[in-house]
Amino acid sequence: KQEVTQIPAALSVPEGENLVLNCSFTDSAIYNLQWFRQDPGKGLTSLLLIQSSQREQTSGRLNASLDKSSGRSTLYIAASQPGDSATYLCAVRRKTSYDKVIFGPGTSLSVIP
Amino acid sequence: EAGVVQSPRYKIIEKKQPVAFWCNPISGHNTLYWYLQNLGQGPELLIRYENEEAVDDSQLPKDRFSAERLKGVDSTLKIQPAELGDSAVYLCASSPDSLQTQYFGPGTRLLVL
Numbered sequence: 529k530q531e532v533t534q535i536p537a538a539l540s541v542p543e544g545e546n547l548v549l550n551c552s553f554t555d556s557a558i559y560n561l562q563w564f565r566q567d568p569g570k571g572l573t574s575l576l577l578i579q580s581s582q583r584e585q586t587s588g589r590l591n592a593s594l595d596k597s598s599g600r601s602t603l604y605i606a607a608s609q610p611g612d613s614a615t616y617l618c619a620v621r622r623k624t625s626y627d628k629v630i631f632g633p634g635t636s637l638s639v640i641p
Numbered sequence: 642e643a644g645v646v647q648s649p650r651y652k653i654i655e656k657k658q659p660v661a662f663w664c665n666p667i668s669g670h671n672t673l674y675w676y677l678q679n680l681g682q683g684p685e686l687l688i689r690y691e692n693e694e695a696v697d698d699s700q701l702p703k704d705r706f707s708a709e710r711l712k713g714v715d716s717t718l719k720i721q722p723a724e725l726g727d728s729a730v731y732l733c734a735s736s737p738d739s740l741q742t743q744y745f746g747p748g749t750r751l752l753v754l
Binding site for chain 1: 645681682683684685686697732734740742743744745746747748750
């Protein structure tokens with residue numbers, strides 16, 4: 529059974545800092561991994577998707593890496609801004625039953641001006 | 642392009658009362674999902690539709706929850722009777738097919754008193 533965990537559960541940083549969010553999964557047989565952002569009272573928005581054959585994906589100030597063998601992914605946010613404050617969730621699509629997505633609990637990020 | 646629409650946004654009911662949630666997916670999206678999200682946790686799948694067919698409802702508590710997707714477009718999720726533990730956010734998502742990125746609605750926040 530695939531389990532997804534995220535550490536830390538909450539993070540508070542001053543504006544301008546670079547930061548790393550962590551995601552771990554128990555079954556390395558994944559189809560892809562995706563990072564989402566959730567603002568308070570809203571749904572999830574996709575940020576980056578990494579296929580199982582890829583090592584990383586970049587979009588603007590965001591960089592996501594994937595290490596299947598160790599069951600880990602990191603989301604790197606450069607030069608953080610107050611507008612980055614949100615909950616960040618990772619989600620894993622398994623290689624078997626690949627139409628099912630398992631979400632982690634999320635990391636709540638606060639960027640202090 | 643309009644996103645996924647959900648209503649109501651908030652609902653407060655007393656226990657044992659019925660409640661219904663409505664979702665209008667993005668036009669042309671064949672796959673529709675209902676998720677339950679508790680505070681501090683990631684979304685958990687309740688049911689997935691491919692067009693009008695429920696293809697994964699293994700996590701749906703069928704004694705009190707029901708869902709339908711008439712004509713393969715809009716969907717309704719119902720709880721009858723509601724229990725205190727049903728208090729959560731109910732998210733609807735859609736995707737062109739089950740392997741592509743899911744687009745989430747803002748959710749319905751349910752409080753059962």
